[in-house]
Amino acid sequence: MTFTRSVTRLGMPARVAAIRRDPLLRSSFYLMLTMTLGAAAGFLFWILVARLYPAADVGRASSLIACVYLLSYFSLFGLSTTLVRTLPTSVRPGEEVSTAVSTVSACTLVISGTFVALLPWTAPQLNFVHDSPWRVVAFVVLAGAAALNLLTDSVFIAFRATRINLVINGVLMSAVKVALPFALVAAGPFGIFLASGIASLVAATASITMIRRSLRVHLRPFFSWGVLRNTLRYSLTNYAASTLNLVAQIVLPLVVLERLGPVPAATFFIAFQIANLLNSAAYAIGEALFAEGSRARAHLPSLARRSAGTMLAVIAPAAAFVALLAGPILGLFGDEYARDGTSSLIVLAASALATAFYAWTSFLLKVTRQLTAMIAAEVVSVSVMLGITVLMLDSGLVWAAIAWGLGNLASGSFAAVALVRSKLRHRTAPRRHRYRQPEARCENPAHRQHRQ
Template identity: 25%
Template sequence: MLLSKDPLLRNGHLLAVSSLASAGLGAVFWALATHWYDDEIVGVSYSALSMTLLLAGVGQLNLNDFLVRFVPSAGHHTRRLILTCYAVSAGVSAMAALGFLLLVPMIAPELDFLLTPVTGACFVATTAGYAVFVMQDGALTAVRRPGWVVAENLVFACVKIGLLGLGAVLALHSGILASWAGALAVSLLVTNFVLLRRAVPQHVRVSTVAERPKGVLRYASADYFGSLFRMAAYTLVPLIVLDQLGAEQSAYFSLAWIVGYVLYLVARNLGSSLLVEAVRSPGRLVEHALRVLRHTTLLLGSAVLLVVALAPQILSLFGAEYAEHGTTLLRLLALSSLPNIIVSIAIDSSRARRRLRWAVGLQVAMCVLVLGLTRLLLPVMGITGAGVAWLATMCLLATPLLIWRTRWLTAVPGRSS
């Protein structure tokens, strides 16, 4: 991908590269996992990791997007803002993980292997660590260091693959989960050294403003409320599949979702770049949003064509049975990423304008539609029903957004911290 000199597109492209690289190495990770571990272990491990992501998403209070929104104008308050967000999110995520472990016997008995002292402690620590991991992406993006977002994800992915192999050699039942925990620790240490010792001081030196933004608690509360529904839509579907169809079908769904979800991440990462630049140049929000829309559509349009055409070959990397059961699902997920571009840009434009009614409403509607349609369609169509649910949801949301685009795509009249 040829990188533009324009920070809007350059940073967005680098974040997209990060997602693509993570997806590629993630595919390698899960391909190796399916060959080195039983399908049941893969399915249950993925469900446990999905729960980690959900709890970290709940516990980090959407402070990653908060950092993207407010760090560009924070000046010498930047370091304190980042560390405060780290402490709050890690603490809340750890408490959420502890609460989940107490409820495992009642709501997720298939994850009872997490209830041993060592495994439980690792689960709590990994959940807290992953909340910080997500936020450091937001902090790096906000200080215009997306290259380090690429680097941290490469470190995380490569260490994770190495530890996965070690777990297989040692025949660890929890080898998949242990590899995530170990890689997470390495990535956090390396990335935060760069962020706090180099990137933040440079950001402070070149900042022309050092504002204490007003109304941040109200903004953060509303943004967090909406993000919970978006996170639930992304992370609860694997648990619904596990509950209704069992561990084997959960494994087939999980691998297709991993590949399809990266297309959603590309749109979201380009949206993060839009948000950073909109804060720096509020009057150019409409111009920037339209440019991101064009570039994202061209980028994802090509990617979707490839995924739709090569879906069987992609899934066969994990095993013939994954291609047999997941090809149609993957194609539907890929197609759903195109209308998601409109939804993602609408959410980030609303954040930039600090008009969160659209952002919250869209995320609530997404969650209700995806989870409702998934529960309705799984018994009839199997895991393919989840793909139909995502495609239908995104089309239902994107269509009115296009029709009434002047309602949400408007300029910010002046600097808005």
């Protein structure tokens, strides 16, 4: 019997005690709660926005916000993943975190500034950012805040301090995000962007404060090339994999915007945000699996089984619920969203299991450092998603949702094959080294004395 099943058969006090004792379940719980509160706040945010702003403004703003998420992940250069892997055993956490913060800040300035400069040619629908200089400055600053907020999340995960992350991202950021749309209606689509961006700025500021005060990490303006160089290959590989994954997520709404127009783009974005309530649980459990697997590789098989069972137990019933009530849920945003987006939401809800499968296998590849397979799996995902979208989108909006599900399923299947092949190689490895063990035990007495 797995640990997850045994926990479900306990009484409520025993369940709580079991979760508190198990780092994987405890981190998963706080991360899922954080993402659920964040997604619920996003759900309410987009309901308010859909009621307060025209659908065309929602379509343009949602695409701009999606671009900010893409830029912020680009600016991380894989350092968020590296921090989760290295901080638990680091002897100089202050230097590592400070170097990461300085690097990400500089990269965001360059990347977001370049994006704004190229907007008139790359995305004319978003050219309202150029209406005034302060909008350009605000865009760059808020893009940087979004990147830093993502980076600091990794610090809390690495130190098993996800409860702090819950307070900051789940409560504080959500409250700010929901409160601001009312005050920014006059700014049009840029007002929607400001409401989201200012919430990220508040969360990033609070996170840096708590890292210094609660985690006692000496965070300061500092950069060390030596610190960065030690993990550069691992960081850049994760950066490439994350970039490929995010390209599909962000380019998909942009393709819908350019091919079908702002109203279908708004419909797809709202449906995708609802589906992210389901997907966030898979990523939360995957992050906990990665953090705990980085600490104790010997327990990885058990961690993998427990995390898979937890994903299935959480996501399957939730996906069925969303699929059954897709129409009424979208009706909360407006009749046009329910009329045009119900089929897409049903497909996206069904695809939550494929997304969970992809998340589980991709995090296992990160733990086991199968860097080449990790990149290849992301190439498969992007190729399938964008290929289906480009070929079939003119037949209906639902094909964007179908492309998302099939891309995740294809990527997860590729990663699973890589994991099985790696496991088979490791099974045969001990046999090759078995006859070398007696030699290893015959050590030089001088070496033994020196070691003592």
